[in-house]
Amino acid sequence: MKKTIITVVGKDTVGIIARVCTYLAENNINILDISQTIVQGYFNMMMVVDTNEAYKQFGDMADELEALGQQIGVVIKCQKEEIFDQMHRI
């Protein structure tokens, strides 16, 4: 399964998770895991998602999520899981 890590960092506001999840649902992307904290008013979320059945190409999805982040006022990054796996697992 091709997994993608989505990270969302920025000032906390109402509806961040809702808007990100709506986007993912609309594009047929399944959420496998979510962890989220708030540190000193800063929203910090990591999602592990399955993009195998996604309607869109990875590059387009990453660009659209980044744009969505700008609308909400947070930074959304979308990266394939391998970079983290490679770095932190032998």
Place this chain on the structure above:
Amino acid sequence: MINFFEVNETNQMIEKENLDVRTITLGISLLDCIDSDPARLNQKIYAKIYDAAKDLVKTGEEISHEFGIPIVNKRISVTPIALVGGAACHTAEDFASVAETLDRVAKEVGVNFIGGYSALVSKGMTAADELLIRSIPLALSSTERVCSSVNLGSTRTGINMDAVKLMGEVIRQTAEYTKEDDSLGCAKLVVFCNAPDDNPFMAGAFHGVTEADKVINVGVSGPGVVKTALEKVRGENFEVLCETIKKTAFKVTRVGQLVAQEASKLLKVPFGIVDLSLAPTPAIGDSVADILCEIGLEYAGAPGTTAALALLNDQVKKGGVMASSYVGGLSGAFIPVSEDQGMIDAVSAGALTLEKLEAMTCVCSVGLDMIAIPGDTRATTISGIIADEMAIGMVNQKTTAVRIIPVIGKGVGETVEFGGLLGYAPIMPVNPFSCDAFVNRGGRIPAPIHSFKN
């Protein structure tokens, strides 16, 4: 599964500590382009490079996007042109026309440098080698993205002092030809002892004759990541210090390995090597000199610098070797002056001299790199500096190099601005005493003995 902490650590390295993949370099053999007619030779070279590299930049950007890791440069290295052009080129202008072809195709496919305008003359020069070397000033002044390198010696063959003498003159001439741009041509020209065939870094990249038709080599970098990791172990002993560098180098290199494999898969070109390097840039926080300071020196160049650099270089290799299936190229810490803000500061403060830099090159990757010297430095003095550096490489069985820029019209106390990744540099004083009689002897320095090591 990957956890929150690990994801944050990786992204922190990328966003705050300048972790990047410095270069994906596509090596292309031009041996099958050899022709006796210069026009046909140029045509074949253009066609082969264009065909092999047309998707290189796009693929690099795709990989960068997928993993969220910047890939700063996409570059090409080719077979040394002295070998490829020998049959067709009978004048310096013929060789320079090949340089123009390389420049043209580099611009067309969008790479920022193309390396391999090179000659390998560690023992002797063929007529073609000498002609290519003599054409370097013309080639580098009439092109923008072509990089040139010459291998002048090796541990097995000794040092070709005729070529060392010639290169002193060629470097001066290249400086003269490009004096309008602060002698920028010399920043694209490097001489080596024990030049590696698979180096992905410019200006010294070329595609060795023992390599496959095409190959992907990747250079990683992360001085900022190492520096930040060391900030957390201030005051700890050397064991802790070394372990920290090693672990960090492992993580940095893993990213390079991933990118190399991915590029190899997408471009359908075999993966060659990962070059384990700490390559600085002029950006704040991307400095090898700052790591030396973090290890405990007031400035790079202070007593202890050579030892600090030796341990840094060794730990980077120890960590990196396990992270990659194939390691090669130059692999180690780079200490260019103009491309490293900490080095520039050390020179400006009077802490770092040419002689100390020479000592540092004994224990780290490459050599005297991106050093600006006064424009009135004599050709024989430059040859003397080169000979010293080649001797270090020859005796210590390592790669050493000299990329030195005599800035025409400028002297000690002035600075020179190269722009972009090449940075800026204060002009350093050179020992004023003559070595004319030494350099003018001619001939070769024999290969060193390989036993009785002391």
